Amino acid sequence: MKKARFSTTIKLRGGSSLTVRAAGSGDEDALLAFYKELPQDERLFLKDDVTSRGWAERFIERIQRGEAASLIAESGGKVVAEATLYRATHGWSTHVGELRIAVARSWRRKGLGTALAGQLLHLGADQGADKIVVEVVQDQTAALRTFEKLGFQQEAVLRGHVKDANGIRRDLLVLANDVSHIWAAMEALVEDAEFERS
Numbered sequence: 001m002k003k004a005r006f007s008t009t010i011k012l013r014g015g016s017s018l019t020v021r022a023a024g025s026g027d028e029d030a031l032l033a034f035y036k037e038l039p040q041d042e043r044l045f046l047k048d049d050v051t052s053r054g055w056a057e058r059f060i061e062r063i064q065r066g067e068a069a070s071l072i073a074e075s076g077g078k079v080v081a082e083a084t085l086y087r088a089t090h091g092w093s094t095h096v097g098e099l100r101i102a103v104a105r106s107w108r109r110k111g112l113g114t115a116l117a118g119q120l121l122h123l124g125a126d127q128g129a130d131k132i133v134v135e136v137v138q139d140q141t142a143a144l145r146t147f148e149k150l151g152f153q154q155e156a157v158l159r160g161h162v163k164d165a166n167g168i169r170r171d172l173l174v175l176a177n178d179v180s181h182i183w184a185a186m187e188a189l190v191e192d193a194e195f196e197r198s
């Protein structure tokens, strides 16, 4: 996968704007600070321990190896959202990308999650991905709605695949869509975001 290096301004619902740029070497501390502030119950639904320095270092290495592209949205020098597109560099699923998105609570419901997903879908398509998947834990209503509105559909359910903070098993839903199918829904949704690529 080609390394993405770009910077974009996104105008959000309500009038605020944010700079979004590709994450890379040197962003470890900012990413850790962001993920440490995410509510614990939401962090538990992410596959990795995103609060450990080891994770941050391995994550940046994956970006440098071309296995992941990460966008960070910043306000006042702080990361307020992060979105990643993972791509296998070899094997039978190199045409498939996997998305993960997290937005700080105070920045939600302004269209930021949708805009970041839109940016990564463009990037995935640019880089040759045909299909994008996202894993969402049962009851993550915000995530389900965000991706469904972008045209994702449920493709698989892994029963009891995730244990929450109380040890209760929850289903993991795999949502998927072809990038070509995503375009129409995405462009309608993010047309207000006024991307200014620099």
Ligand SMILES: CC(C)(COP(=O)(O)OP(=O)(O)OC[C@H]1O[C@@H](n2cnc3c(N)ncnc32)[C@H](O)[C@@H]1OP(=O)(O)O)[C@@H](O)C(=O)NCCC(=O)NCCS
Binding pocket: 042, 099, 100, 101, 102, 103, 104, 107, 108, 109, 110, 111, 112, 113, 114, 115, 134, 135, 136, 140, 141, 142, 143, 144, 145, 146, 147, 149
């Ligand atoms: C999922 C998430 C990224 C959405 O970010 P966001 O910036 O709030 O998303 P948007 O503002 O673009 O919302 C998109 C749509 O999702 C739906 N939605 C978002 N939050 C919702 C909520 N709490 N309840 C119901 N619907 C919700 C709405 O339909 C919304 O569109 P609308 O505001 O025009 O009605 C954010 O809630 C988050 O970081 N959650 C924790 C991490 C996570 O679950 N990540 C996804 C798994 S990878």
